[in-house]
Amino acid sequence: MIVAENISKKYGAFLALDALSFEVEKGDICGFLGPNGAGKTTMMRILTGYMPPSAGRARVAGFDSMENPMEIKKRIGYLPETTPLYPDMRVAEYLDFVAELKGFTSRDERIRRVAGVMEGTMITSRQSSIIKTLSKGYRQRVGLAQALIGDPEVLVLDEPTIGLDPKQIVEIRSLIKNLGGKRTVILSSHILPEVQMICSRVLIINNGRLVASDTISGLSAAAGRKVSARIKAPLQAKEDLLRIKGALNIVAREEPDGALLLDIFLEPDCDIARWRAELVSMVGEKRWDLVDLLSSAVVPLEETYIRLISSDLVKSGDNGGEEAAGERSADDRESHDITYSGDAD
Amino acid sequence: MRTIYTLVKRELKAYFHSPIAYAIIFMFLLISGYFFFAGMNTYSLASFEISKMAERMGPQELTIAGFVIAPLLGNMSVVMLLMAPLLTMRLFSEEKKTGSIELLFTWPVTDFQMVMGKYLASLMVVAIMLALTLPYAGFVWLHTAPPWSSIFSGYLGLLLLVASFLSLGLFFSTLTENQIVSAVLTFGALLIFWIMGWTSAGNTDWFSQLIVYLSILEHFHNPSKGVLDTRDVVYYLSFIGFFLFLTLRSLEAEKIGG
Numbered sequence: 001m002i003v004a005e006n007i008s009k010k011y012g013a014f015l016a017l018d019a020l021s022f023e024v025e026k027g028d029i030c031g032f033l034g035p036n037g038a039g040k041t042t043m044m045r046i047l048t049g050y051m052p053p054s055a056g057r058a059r060v061a062g063f064d065s066m067e068n069p070m071e072i073k074k075r076i077g078y079l080p081e082t083t084p085l086y087p088d089m090r091v092a093e094y095l096d097f098v099a100e101l102k103g104f105t106s107r108d109e110r111i112r113r114v115a116g117v118m119e120g121t122m123i124t125s126r127q128s129s130i131i132k133t134l135s136k137g138y139r140q141r142v143g144l145a146q147a148l149i150g151d152p153e154v155l156v157l158d159e160p161t162i163g164l165d166p167k168q169i170v171e172i173r174s175l176i177k178n179l180g181g182k183r184t185v186i187l188s189s190h191i192l193p194e195v196q197m198i199c200s201r202v203l204i205i206n207n208g209r210l211v212a213s214d215t216i217s218g219l220s221a222a223a224g225r226k227v228s229a230r231i232k233a234p235l236q237a238k239e240d241l242l243r244i245k246g247a248l249n250i251v252a253r254e255e256p257d258g259a260l261l262l263d264i265f266l267e268p269d270c271d272i273a274r275w276r277a278e279l280v281s282m283v284g285e286k287r288w289d290l291v292d293l294l295s296s297a298v299v300p301l302e303e304t305y306i307r308l309i310s311s312d313l314v315k316s317g318d319n320g321g322e323e324a325a326g327e328r329s330a331d332d333r334e335s336h337d338i339t340y341s342g343d344a345d
Numbered sequence: 346m347r348t349i350y351t352l353v354k355r356e357l358k359a360y361f362h363s364p365i366a367y368a369i370i371f372m373f374l375l376i377s378g379y380f381f382f383a384g385m386n387t388y389s390l391a392s393f394e395i396s397k398m399a400e401r402m403g404p405q406e407l408t409i410a411g412f413v414i415a416p417l418l419g420n421m422s423v424v425m426l427l428m429a430p431l432l433t434m435r436l437f438s439e440e441k442k443t444g445s446i447e448l449l450f451t452w453p454v455t456d457f458q459m460v461m462g463k464y465l466a467s468l469m470v471v472a473i474m475l476a477l478t479l480p481y482a483g484f485v486w487l488h489t490a491p492p493w494s495s496i497f498s499g500y501l502g503l504l505l506l507v508a509s510f511l512s513l514g515l516f517f518s519t520l521t522e523n524q525i526v527s528a529v530l531t532f533g534a535l536l537i538f539w540i541m542g543w544t545s546a547g548n549t550d551w552f553s554q555l556i557v558y559l560s561i562l563e564h565f566h567n568p569s570k571g572v573l574d575t576r577d578v579v580y581y582l583s584f585i586g587f588f589l590f591l592t593l594r595s596l597e598a599e600k601i602g603g
Binding site: 045048049050051052070073074076078080082084085086087088089093097098100101102103105146 | 351355358362363444446448450451
């Protein structure tokens with residue numbers, strides 16, 4: 001449904017997107033994930049035909065974004081990040097205007113369509129309010145209604161839940177989730193649980209490059225598993241443990257009582273029982289004190305995400321993703337690259 | 346066509362949902378009403394004077410068209426010079442400022458439809474303003490037959506003149522997201538077009554002739570006297586076409602530049 005081939009976008013000398021390629025199947029709900037300034041909005045603007053790419057091609061619903069932008073515009077619904085509506089218009093009047101532009105020429109049909117979409121986005125009670133008097137949450141929903149009104153095959157939503165209160169977030173999420181299947185949805189977000197909850201696929205973008213492209217479960221599986229241990233040992237024990245086959249990365253934290261709290265990330269195909277046995281034998285050899293050994297767990301998406309972003313940071317030597325980088329320890333930054341690389345797929 | 350109609354409707358609503366259109370129309374009517382009154386006053390005084398001296402001075406050229414309508418149209422054109430930038434300043438600037446241009450660019454609307462929607466809406470506001478001054482002719486009717494042909498060609502000329510103002514203003518509104526900057530640039534540019542012929546008037550070399558030809562005021566002399574010359578109409582239509590073309594190019598550049 002959506003194909004991006006080597007899309008690059010330059011703003012002057014700044015390279016916002018660097019040869020990005022991906023595909024989204026019909027009916028998928030695909031999440032664009034990435035820190036601020038990663039290029040999510042730029043990518044969406046290119047897909048919607050708002051701006052042309054500097055290089056590469058984008059195809060939406062079988063049409064090329066440069067050759068047939070009008071055909072794409074007829075089939076797409078777009079909610080920009082800032083939800084720019086016309087503040088002086090009334091809700092129903094605004095939606096009626098957009099419906100007319102999107103080809104609902106008959107007045108009766110338009111009235112039915114507007115009423116239906118207002119129902120779906122729960123704004124019927126505000127239909128005669130002037131848009132500028134609405135709260136952020138309602139404005140966001142009018143923006144979503146505007147995107148839905150043309151009954152589009154493809155929906156592009158730039159941070160659809162930003163600025164909403166928790167109850168509204170839940171409502172909007174379930175609304176978007178119900179749109180999948182029939183429609184292809186692309187949404188951007190930097191809220192991980194949200195993407196996990198709504199999306200069937202994730203594209204992780206950082207510094208204009210694609211870091212990962214997978215399903216949620218695939219992403220977790222590829223990220224491997226995690227063992228947590230608390231050991232009374234010198235800090236340098238981390239290096240020793242990394243030598244055991246199968247360890248990808250260890251995040252160590254020193255506790256007040258001198259113990260080390262270790263988060264050990266293992267390769268996806270690593271035999272965990274064997275690894276744990278080797279850990280225990282090494283503790284015996286080195287005369288450390290094993291305080292606690294927690295059972296292995298699937299690496300949470302959040303950690304996978306941060307590790308993907310940070311390993312990418314090391315590679316590019318850039319500090320573009322400070323927000324994500326700030327939360328990590330220095331240990332993490334010198335981590336080994338995990339098996340996911342920039343050219344997934 | 347349908348799309349342009351939809352866009353025009355929305356732009357007109359935007360004009361009349363805010364006080365802009367009302368303020369501009371009110372002030373325009375107030376000022377042009379004063380000019381009409383003053384013109385009629387002068388005319389009646391003059392005709393009284395002349396009737397007293399008719400025996401001595403012989404027949405005089407004293408018409409409503411020359412004494413009331415021509416100065417009125419001239420004065421209205423100056424008021425429009427001041428008002429037109431205020432009508433066009435928000436057209437694209439506001440959309441750029443609020444970001445709604447991003448949605449506009451992703452709706453199934455071509456650049457041409459976008460430009461025509463905004464342009465025709467502003468033109469309709471002007472047409473409404475001019476139509477509201479037509480009752481003045483009705484007052485003339487109370488006393489004598491109004492010079493309909495002069496009025497018709499004069500108004501058509503004025504509409505073409507203001508349509509030119511609007512096309513230039515529309516172009517400048519694509520250049521900036523600041524409405525004040527858009528209005529100032531429009532007013533400045535219009536004033537230059539207005540006065541550029543002054544220094545060259547009377548010179549016969551080709552450059553002076555060209556400057557005089559390009560001057561927007563030069564082409565309003567005939568229409569204000571009730572004469573609609575094809576040359577003037579061609580000038581105004583090319584002026585409008587040129588600036589609408591620039592507007593389209595400017596929108597395209599906007600998209601590529603991001």
